[in-house]
Amino acid sequence: MPEQATIHDQTYRHWNGSLRSSTMRWWTISWAGIKLIVQRKLLLLLVLGPPTIHFVAQGIRIYAFHLLRFAPLGPINPVLFHNFLLGQSFFLVIFCVFVGSGLIARDLRDHALQFYLSKPITRLDYVLGKMGIVLVFLSLITLLPGLLLFLLELAFGDAGDFLSRYYWLPGSIIAFSFLLTIPTGLLILALSSLTHNGRYAAIGFAAIGIFSPVVYEILHGIFRTTRVAFVSLWANMEQIGALLFDFSPRYQLHWGWSLLTLSLWMGVSIWILRRRIQGIEVVE
């Protein structure tokens, strides 16, 4: 007897499963955002291409130092990893300007916040979801290549000697990567939440990224001291980076002040996000 075919109707059917709890819904937002960015191949090339080239160049430097005995740029030590990660911060700016700036602004423009917040997710889930997108890409620019460089050093150099001297280096790479990515991510999301047009957020971010070092230079010129470095976003990061990678800092500024300044940046960003991410926009 022939097997009977199942008849599928195309009407609405009730669903009999049980809905999952809400603990990881922020990741659903992150994952959807990541997939949308990955679909835009040209953009991906723009934001991930240059940092990959920078990483490859550093890899070649390590290879040349150990296997070709060619070291025009000095020895392989923690400073190299610090400078590599600090150099990658330029590409963080590129990512934030081209991608991060639109993450919340586009949702505000398209009224998508209503869509998100009418689902069983909280405002915190939403922000964490967007932060997840930023952190994944920023980690691809900082954390991942930083750790890969470390592995390259172990692979090409004297792994036992390097590990015994710098066993703390992976921890420093991870900590410094987060130090670069979390304040930057929060800042770009806060700026993005202030406008319906991502371009304004991008301009705002570029202004902070470029002008805060300029303000430092001006103040340095006036007061003749590097203690005023706390006004520069990147100088503060560099200052804490020196502590993490165990070398003399460039500025006469206690790392505590730098940490406090970065905390303030993050605090203000979180405050803005709390104010701006609402289910409704009330026009007073």
Add this chain to the structure above:
Amino acid sequence: MQDSLIVISFRLGYNTITLNRNQYHITRNPPMVIELEDLSIYYGVQQVLKNISFQVESKAVGMLGPNGAGKTTLIRTLLGFLKPTQGWGSVLGLDISTRQSEIRQRIGYMPENDCFVSGMNAVTFVAYAGELCGLPHSDAIQRAHEVLQYVGLGEARYRVLDTYSTGMKQRLKLAQALVHDPELVLLDEPTNGMDPPGRLRMLDLIRDISYDKGIHTILSSHLLPDVEYVCQEVIVIHQGRVVMQSEMAELKQNTQKRFDVKVRGPHERFTHILDEYGYEWRPLKDEILRIALPENISPRVFFEIAVRNNMQIRYLRRMEHSLEDIFAQAVGET
């Protein structure tokens, strides 16, 4: 002599307590779909919802009111976007102030504005909505296909949302509200910007959801025919207050005893007699009179009056009142 039987029954929370002399009996009632008690909302110093109290238990309820009446604010309060400044409310038996997440998991919301995630296609978007509500990924994808087929977007489901027409966007918003199989859907102006055939299709969908699929529906609209077409019950909101709540059938019944009548010649004599009988009337255009008759009086009375007073009835039509009249009456614009 037999003792007189006194039974007192009252509702306390979700329980009905019946007292019968020295005995009492507690019956657990199913929770109301929506229950609001003395609910007020302020935007700054402006009170936008004023001491609203009502209960909803039927399948399809229309929330009527002109633009700015407070319908959307009320929906947003039910969703937990706004905290009541005063009063209390529950949706599906869950407190709107403390259990917003559970409420949102069990309801679907179709907002008035377009709200999409640009760059996605319809299947991705609807599945995404399902996953945010807690559907597992594979189920979300399957449901997205089914629901899009159901709302009539099956052919266009792989198109990027930014290319959708207004009507398609409206149907897509309905699909994302239905994907997780909610118990209640809140539809805010679902036919906005749609052409007449599209509007009718949307209203048919809403009727089907409500009557055949058993999903409670709250339809907020300023379009009276939409509510009339879909709903069993209507709540009229005006200037932040509930000015009327009634079953649709009851409303219709109350309006069936109105007649449009035209007599030959000047109608003054006829209206004078109507006044004597105590019947309400008002003149319309072309010498037509709209007359309200009490429930027990037949329209035959018009002919009796005409015969007795040597007049002629030239036109008689029983009025099928639209909600428009009722709405105008409720908000005091008659």
